[in-house]
Amino acid sequence: MKRSEINEALRTAQAMLDRFSWSLPVWGGWVAKDFAAEPEVAAYLRSRQLGWDVTDFGLGRFSECGLTLFCLRNGIAGTEGERSYAEKLLFVEEGQLTPTHRHKAKMEDIINRAGGTLVIEFSATNADGDLSDADIIVPVDGIHRRLTQWQPLELRPGESVTIMPGLYHRFYGRPGDGPVLVGEVSQVNDDRTDNFFLEPVGRFSEIEEDEPPLRPLWNEGVA
Numbered sequence: 001m002k003r004s005e006i007n008e009a010l011r012t013a014q015a016m017l018d019r020f021s022w023s024l025p026v027w028g029g030w031v032a033k034d035f036a037a038e039p040e041v042a043a044y045l046r047s048r049q050l051g052w053d054v055t056d057f058g059l060g061r062f063s064e065c066g067l068t069l070f071c072l073r074n075g076i077a078g079t080e081g082e083r084s085y086a087e088k089l090l091f092v093e094e095g096q097l098t099p100t101h102r103h104k105a106k107m108e109d110i111i112n113r114a115g116g117t118l119v120i121e122f123s124a125t126n127a128d129g130d131l132s133d134a135d136i137i138v139p140v141d142g143i144h145r146r147l148t149q150w151q152p153l154e155l156r157p158g159e160s161v162t163i164m165p166g167l168y169h170r171f172y173g174r175p176g177d178g179p180v181l182v183g184e185v186s187q188v189n190d191d192r193t194d195n196f197f198l199e200p201v202g203r204f205s206e207i208e209e210d211e212p213p214l215r216p217l218w219n220e221g222v223a
Contacts, residue, residue, distance in 0.1 A: 001062060001207055003207055003209050003212070005054075005056075005062055006205075009091075010052060010068070010214050010215050012068070012179075016115070016181055017181075020113070020114040022089070024070065024072070025072065028070065030215070030216075031213075032213065032216055046221065048073075048074045048083075049074055050071045050073070050218060051071060051217070052068075052069070052215050052218060053067075053069040053071065054067075054205070055204055056205050057099055057197075057205070058201055058202030058205060064095070065096070065098075066096055066098075067090060068090070069089065069090050071086065071087075073085070073086060074086040074189050075188040077190045077193075085187060086188055087183070087186075088184040088189075089183060090183070091180075092118060092181075092182050094116065094173045094174070095175045099197055099199060100123070100168050100169070100170040100197065100198035101196060102125070102166055102167060102196050103165055103194045105194050106165060106186050106188075107163070107164055107165055107187050108186035109160050109161070109185045109186065110184055111182065111185065112158065113181045115177075115178050116173050116177030116179060117154050117174040117177045118172075118174070119174050120169055120170070121150045122153070123149045123150060123168040123169075124149070125166055125168065131149075131198075133148075133149045135147065136148075136167065138153070138161050138162065139161065140153070140159060140160070191219075
């Protein structure tokens with residue numbers, strides 16, 4: 001993924017924050033020199049995977065298959081005294097797919113915070129972890145919804161769904177409705193070890209440096 005694409009994704013995300021009157025912690029606007037001036041803060045953020053994250057899942061088609069995220073709070077999995085929960089903002093464009101994946105450890109709520117319509121599709125698994133065509137029941141703001149395999153669930157602003165560990169899911173913004181500002185509230189999150197994709201994709205992108213970074217990403221080791 002080109003650095004210029006990442007920079008543009010960050011500008012788009014900031015415009016969405018401005019549009020919907022969301023503010024980030026002070027370090028959400030830091031550049032590399034700010035992190036260098038605050039090494040203890042930088043180490044704290046990096047160890048907890050806090051900050052910006054932009055990925056095309058190694059496919060080179062960010063507008064079709066990609067995601068921009070900002071992790072607001074998180075702990076270190078398996079560490080006593082750390083947060084047991086995490087919170088993220090996800091910036092989802094119309095038709096921009098986050099590919100099918102599941103988590104073995106993490107339960108999460110996916111919340112449409114503002115904007116267009118978020119579409120999520122699910123598949124159950126069998127005892128061996130393979131796809132199952134069994135119906136799925138998911139709670140949408142406490143109301144149980146029965147869905148068939150890959151049946152689209154549409155979340156409008158203010159609506160949320162709880163996704164249990166092991167349940168495959170993929171999501172995108174419904175075309176024609178505009179981009180979606182999505183919230184994720186979950187158990188403590190480790191993006192390096194708890195993302196299991198159905199297809200062979202990469203969680204983090206290789207970056208081609210065609211221009212200077214607008215903001216460092218947490219997985220680059222700066223923040």
